[in-house]
Amino acid sequence: MSLGHFQFHEPSTTAEACALGLEFGRQSAFLAGGTELLVDLRSGRKKVNHVISLGHLNELKNIKIEENTLVIGALAPLTDIAECENVKNWFPALCDAIETMAGRQIRNRGTMGGNFCCGVPCSDTPPIACAARAEIVLAGPEGTRSVEAEKFVLAPRVTMLNPGEILTEIRIPQQPKNSGSSFQRFALRRGSALAVASVAAWVQMENGVISESRIFLGSVGPTPLLASEASSLVKDQKPGTELFAQAGTIAAKEAQPISDLRGSAEYRRDVVQVLTQRALQEACERAEGAK
Numbered sequence: 001m002s003l004g005h006f007q008f009h010e011p012s013t014t015a016e017a018c019a020l021g022l023e024f025g026r027q028s029a030f031l032a033g034g035t036e037l038l039v040d041l042r043s044g045r046k047k048v049n050h051v052i053s054l055g056h057l058n059e060l061k062n063i064k065i066e067e068n069t070l071v072i073g074a075l076a077p078l079t080d081i082a083e084c085e086n087v088k089n090w091f092p093a094l095c096d097a098i099e100t101m102a103g104r105q106i107r108n109r110g111t112m113g114g115n116f117c118c119g120v121p122c123s124d125t126p127p128i129a130c131a132a133r134a135e136i137v138l139a140g141p142e143g144t145r146s147v148e149a150e151k152f153v154l155a156p157r158v159t160m161l162n163p164g165e166i167l168t169e170i171r172i173p174q175q176p177k178n179s180g181s182s183f184q185r186f187a188l189r190r191g192s193a194l195a196v197a198s199v200a201a202w203v204q205m206e207n208g209v210i211s212e213s214r215i216f217l218g219s220v221g222p223t224p225l226l227a228s229e230a231s232s233l234v235k236d237q238k239p240g241t242e243l244f245a246q247a248g249t250i251a252a253k254e255a256q257p258i259s260d261l262r263g264s265a266e267y268r269r270d271v272v273q274v275l276t277q278r279a280l281q282e283a284c285e286r287a288e289g290a291k
């Protein structure tokens, strides 16, 4: 199948790209790494008359630390993020999440901005970014705005992006002392396979007790889901196998999975139960500096 017929635009500034996006609206799509968009165009799931390449917006490819924030440009390739020393030191669970994704060729092209903007439930970077209280920066014809990462995806393939808006940055705040995170994922095979379920856990420890916790579930709901009851259950508790097992049971109840080719809803809940235990275990070990 062909990609269809469209006019190709190569704006050199974000403002120009936003203006084109506004002008052509739903008849257009922004192109970042193309690993999702080109598949959608080729399969006919998406049809547009205008493709607006973001490839010349070099300032959106940077990964940098600004005061107390790790700033990941929306167009930074996933490989660059996972291999960046600042990211490894600041928030290693994001590198873990990226390394589970696809194969290297896809990670060399695909971007974190694109992973958020496609809005699919099995995207791997949103759950861990949400757990870390990341902010998403959007630039549009009317200026820029910042939104909490966990509010960005509204429904499968539906995001907060308005016509002409571009995701420019993912901002991850400095992680407090004694905090730790973990991303756990299960797919039907190693290598390039989408997640059956994923769990991202973030904890903060004080005097051997979990003082804060945020558990997000991926691939088991329409958007990344905060497992609020499981997160509350572990708060003010000492880490331990029994506690993590209880949290896993609750997270499995909070999941909203569907049945599809990758697994039944029931199977996915079982997977969530196990992954939650693993994620909490690793997050606590990291918070205590053991890992």
Ligand SMILES: Cc1cc2nc3c(=O)[nH]c(=O)nc-3n(C[C@H](O)[C@H](O)[C@H](O)COP(=O)(O)OP(=O)(O)OC[C@H]3O[C@@H](n4cnc5c(N)ncnc54)[C@H](O)[C@@H]3O)c2cc1C
Pocket: 029, 030, 031, 032, 033, 034, 035, 036, 037, 038, 039, 054, 074, 075, 100, 101, 102, 103, 106, 109, 110, 111, 112, 113, 114, 115, 116, 117, 118, 122, 123, 124, 125, 161, 165, 166, 167, 168, 192, 193, 194, 195
């Ligand atoms: C073989 C294969 C395996 C894959 N495996 C995984 C996997 O394991 N885990 C996973 O999460 N994903 C996977 N994907 C999906 C995809 O690779 C990722 O979602 C990737 O991060 C998309 O980024 P991209 O830059 O290629 O996005 P693109 O394809 O360029 O764009 C995706 C969508 O987002 C929009 N968009 C992109 N960037 C912006 C922006 N900055 N502002 C506004 N809109 C924007 C585009 O218009 C388009 O609608 C896989 C894809 C393939 C083909």
